[in-house]
Amino acid sequence: MGEHYFAERPETASRRGTVDLVLPDLHLRLATDRGMFSPDRIDPGTRILLETVPPPPPDGDLLDLGCGYGPIALTMATRAPRARVYGVDVNIRALELGQVNAQAAGLDNVRFIRPGEIDPDVRFAALWSNPPIRIGKAALHDLLTTWLDRLSPGATAHLVVQKHLGSDSLHRWLDQHDWPTERIASRSAYRVLAVTARPPRDPAGPDDGGLPGRPHREETP
Template identity: 70%
Template structure:
């Protein structure tokens, strides 16, 4: 039997469109969702912790939402940094399409929603925000993070939200062992926010 995962490129789950509200102190977005994507029924708690605790993104340059889903992180970045270009990437094609539509509905025309392989190789990111897909497995997670953290611009930082019981402390340790300066920015509820600086 095939078990559907939100990190598959083409979700097998039948479409069932829905809407969720993202309400933060500084913005309110209505987001279109669907089955077969990450957390379709509500904005995930980890995503909310990330968006409520990270410092404002750089006001210009290129920013990355790694694993964008239907776009709550990318759209928040774009709202807070209207002069920046936000690259929203996800392997899930349904997520990419939803994020694109949600950005258009919100009038955020500097969000570029793409499959990871469609991002030009020469783009360097001033900041990366991510609720990474921990459940893809440690090897795939490490490969994904290495690929994108290597593209942080000098002075740039990545902010990752990870559940404590899904290995936030071991991930922080591994990042440090890779020569990436990593600190714990915040710890709230069952989540930790890790800040990874460009090396």
């Protein structure tokens, strides 16, 4: 597993490069480096997500979870210039390049920051992500629980996941944990899932053990 999944400061020696993100509505040349996700090309899953996802809300707070050097966050910022976009990652090298890429693209409505730097009261009007599936099922579920529970009421998250890496089981897990989920696209063994914010919990409902954001049920797909 690449260190970019967990390392704040990758030990891999730096070797800068560039990739081109070309979509029908934009063309961005992005700086990349070793020690981060897909530095040599735009990942196919990311491209499929950006080619199939509906337009983001025109304003509000938008989130790219696991942003890397920024292709998803920068696309959101381009398509929703009045919105505030957050690119979140643990990898400092990737976050620094994301900010470099935002400046090069003239986008001042996007920030690249670590998870703990976002105001905990912020709620997101949309979340787009090519999530880090390879961190393992338990860690992935914890990650998604944390951030999906910060969607605004009625907001939608769009996730792209490879079929052979568990897109269908993730779809079932999301449904089982009260996030209504629909597959909106399927291409080249990738699935794009639209996940709706789950309704507020009944305060008189089952005890969740005092762990905010934890699902009540513990089914494993």
